[in-house]
Amino acid sequence: MSSRGVRPNYPFSAIVEQEEMKLALLIAAVDPGIGGVLVFGERGTGKSTTIRALAALLPDQKVVVGCPYGRAPEELHEGWDLGELDEGGAKPKVVKRRVPVVDLPLGVTEDRVVGALDLERALASGEKVFEPGLLARAHRGFLYIDEVNLLEDHIVDLLLDVAASGENLVEREGLSVRHPARFVLVGSGNPEEGELRPQLLDRFGLSVEVATPQDIEARIEVVRRRDAFEQDPEGFAAEWEKDTAKVRRRIVSACNKLGTVAVSEDVYRRAASLCIALGTDGLRGELTLVRAARALAALEGKKEVTDQHLRRVAPLALRHRLRRDPLDEAGSGVRVERAIEEVFAA
Amino acid sequence: MDTASPGAAVWRQACVAAALFAIDPAGTGGVLLRAAPGPARTRWRALLAELLPDDAPLRRVPAGVGDDRLIGGLDLPATLRAGKPVVDRGLLAEANGGVLVLAMAERLSPSLAARITATLDSGEIVVEREGIAARAPTSFGVVAEDEGIAEEAPPPGLSDRLAFHLDLSHLSIRDIPDPPVAHQDVLDARAVLPAVEMPERALRALCTTALAMGIASLRPPLLAARVARAAAALEGRDCVEDNDLMAAAALVLAPRATQLPSSPEEDAPPPMEEERPPDQPDAGEPNEEPDAEQGPLEDRVLEAAAAAIPKALLERLAPSRRLSRQASTTGKSGLAKRSLRRGRPIGSRPGRPHAGVRLNVIDTLRAAAPWQRLREQTAAAAEESQRRRLRVLADDFRVTRFKQQSETVTIFVVDASGSAAFHRLAEAKGAVELLLADCYVRRDQVALIAFRGSEAELLLPPTRSLLRAKRSLAGLPGGGGTPLSAGIEVATTLALNQQSRGVSPLLVFLTDGQANIGRDGQPGRAQARADSEAAAERLAREELSALFVDTAPRPSEAARSLAARMDALYLALPRADAQRLNAAVRNSRAA
Known part of the structure; x- marks a missing residue:
C-alpha cells in the first residue's frame, strides 16, 4: 500500500450528479478568461475530487521545451523579463503536455507562490538565478485552493491580483522578473467553517453551491464507484477513460467553436435586465453571464446563444454578486431563480 | 469477559x-x-x-x-x-x-x-x-x-x-478487561484484506442505513464499507457477510446519527437540510426507498446501527445541545491578557516593519542565513570592512503574524424565562442576526446562550456562519424559572474557553437580574441571588469584558448591582430592540 507511487485521480466522467459544478468547470476550461470558479458546499460532496479530476480530463497543450514558465510557442515573443531563463532561441522545440492543475498546498510560503532565487544554486555556487514558483507552474492551467477560506489573507490577495492581471512581477536580490501567469483560479470551501470575505466573492467569475445527493440510488452509486476506485485506482481510471475521452472531445470542439458563437442584441438585453432586476453592482456580472452562456452554447455545439443558455448559467454567474441580506431567509440561488422567472416572463 | x-x-x-x-x-x-x-x-x-x-x-x-x-x-x-x-x-x-x-x-x-x-x-x-x-x-x-x-x-x-x-x-x-484480539490476528487479516469482496447489496444496505440515520455526508457509508472489509478479513473470510456489515454500521454509522431512524411502518422521507440549492429540483423530495429491493438485510443493518447509538448521543438528538455547568475551565490562567488583544502570534511572513507591525528578528535572520554566500560574492568588490558582517536585506524582513488580529466572539446570554421571554428572545434573535451580518465582514463570531427552567443552554456555539446561526436561532425556546447563576457560569466557561484559543470574548447579558433558581437548580430567591452574585464576581475576577443590558420595564437596583459585581458596562434598555442593541454592542466593543 505504501510502496506504490501517488495514485491516479478519480476520473471526471465517473462523478455522479453535481451537474452544476461540472458545468462551471467545463465552462472555465472552454473560456479560461471567465474569471475563476468558486465551489462552496458541505463536507463529503466531492468538491476537491471533481476539481482534481480536471488534470486528466483536459486536452493536452503545446509547450516550449525547457521553458520554466510553460509558455506556448506563440507566447515566446511577447516581451517579458524572464531573468536568465529566457528561451528565445530561433527554433524552439515544442512538445505536448497535460494542462497543469496546480494544487496550492496549505502552509505554502509566499516565496514558493511567486518564485524566488534558486536556493540550491545560491548556496552551492553563489549564483543568482530565479526559480519560478507555483504561479509559473499554473500558467495556462488551473490553480486550485482547497479550503480557500482558511488560506492566509495575504496569499489569497496576492493570487487574486495575479489572476486578474495575468502576470507575475518579482523583485529580489536585485533581480527583476516579470513573467506570464494566466490561470483559472478555482477555490473551494465549506460554509460551516466560516464564510468567505465578501470582497473576495465577486472576484470569482462563477460560483457553485454543492450538496450531497439526497436520492438513495445516486448515493449508492457514489459510494459504489468510490469504493471500486479505492480498491483499484488504475483499473477504475482505465474503465472510465472512454467516457473521459468523450468529454475531452466536447471541450476541444467547444474551444474551436467559441469564437464563432453569435450573441444577439436580445441576449445582451436579457442579461442586462436580469442584472438590473437583481441589483448586482458593476458590469462584471453581465459580462460573465454572457461569456458563460457563450461557452455553454459552444459546449452544446450551438451556433448562437439562446435564452435557455442564459437561464442555465445565470445562477452560476450571479448568485455570489447579490448584496447580502442576512434577514432574507431565501438563499441567493432562490433569488436568482425568482429574477429569472420575472425577466423571462416579460 | x-x-x-x-x-x-x-x-x-x-x-x-x-x-x-x-x-x-x-x-x-x-x-x-x-x-x-x-x-x-x-x-x-x-x-x-x-x-x-x-x-x-x-x-x-x-x-x-x-x-x-x-x-x-x-x-x-x-x-x-x-x-x-x-x-x-x-x-x-x-x-x-x-x-x-x-x-x-x-x-x-x-x-x-x-x-x-x-x-x-x-x-x-x-x-x-x-x-x-x-x-x-x-x-x-x-x-x-x-x-x-x-x-x-x-x-x-x-x-x-x-x-x-x-x-x-x-x-x-473495572470495565477494561484484556482485549480479545492479538497482534498475529491483525497481521493475518492484513494479508487477506486486498482480496475481500464487497457484494452490491452490502453497499446498498450501508447507504440506506446512513440516510435513515440522517447522515448527510457520503464518507461515512464509504468508511463503513472499508470497516466491513476489515471485519471480514479479521475473520479470515474473503467476502463481506452480514455480520461484518452490522459491526461496521454499529461502529461507524451509529455514533454519527443525527436522527433516530423511524419505524418501518411510517414511510420516512429522510428529513435532511432544508436549504437545498434550487438548481436540483429532483433532489428536493426524496422518495421512500424502493420496496422491491428492500430486503431484510437493510433492516438488520439499520437495527444494529440504531441499537448501537450511544446513550449520550440519544439524549443529544434533541434539537439543542447542552453545555454542562460543571464543565471545567482549563487554560484560563497564566495567559498574558494584554497580548490576547492582538491575538496569538502564529509565525511570521515577509513584510516591512512599520507602526503596529513588529519585526521578527529570529525569522529575519533565518531568512537571511542561506543567502550569505551569494551576498558575500556580490559585496566582494565593496570595501574590505564590509566583509564578514551578516548581510541582511530588506527582502529578508519578516514580521510577526498574529492570529486574526481582530478576532472576537460576542456571546449573548439571554434570559429566556417567564412571560417576557418570548419578546426578549425575539429581540436577541434579531440582534444576533444583525450583528452577524455586521461582523462577518470582519470575521468576528457570535454565540448564544439562553437560560430558563433550571439550567442554561448553549444554543449557538461560536460561529461566523450565517447558515448555522439561522438554523439554531429558529428553535429558540422560552418560559420557566430564572437560573441566572447558571447562565453566568456557562457564559464564563465559554468565554474562558474561547480566550484560551486566542479569541477575545465579549459577553452581552440580556436580563432583568431577577434570579429565582439557585445554582443547584432549586427555587428560592435569596439563594438564587447569592449564587448569581458569586458567579458575577467570579466573572469579574477573570477580567472578562461584559455588557449588562437591563431588560426590566424599569431599571432595577438588583440588575445594576449585579452588573457592578461583574464589572460590566450597565445599560438600561427597557424595550431592547434589535437595532439599538446592535448599536450598543458595537459601541462597547469599540471602547
Missing part, C-alpha cells in the same frame, strides 16, 4: 475498533478517541501500538505544531553545513504507512486540520516552503485524541474522515 456492565461492552467495541483500524489504517481514515487522560485511554493506546505491525511508524503531533515540523521545511543548520538545501521531513511524511496521533485534537485549528485532511485525501505530502519544493507519497491513519472538555470538538472536516468515533470518557478501570 461477560457483558456485566455497559462499560465493558463499550470497551469491547473499542478493542474491535483498534483491531480493524490496525488492519487498514489509511483505508479507514482513523479513530476519534474521546477520553480524558486515564487508564482507559492509556490501555487503548497500548493496545493499538501492540496491534500495529512492528514496522508501522506511530507519530505524535503536539497541539499547536508549526508548519515546519508538520509539513516539513528547510533544515537550516544542515543546509548551511552542507552548502545545499537539506529538507527536514515533516511529521506527515514520517507517518507514512503508519499512524499519526493528534494530541488534544479538540484544540486543533481549522487550518491545521485542513493540512492533515488534504494529505489524507491526496495520499501525498506536498511541501512548497522556504525555497523548497518537494512531494512524496504518504498514507496513514489518524488517531485524534479529544479530551472531551465542554463543547470543544475536533474540526468536523477531520472527524468526517475518521471511520471510528469512540467515547471512552465514562469507562472505569
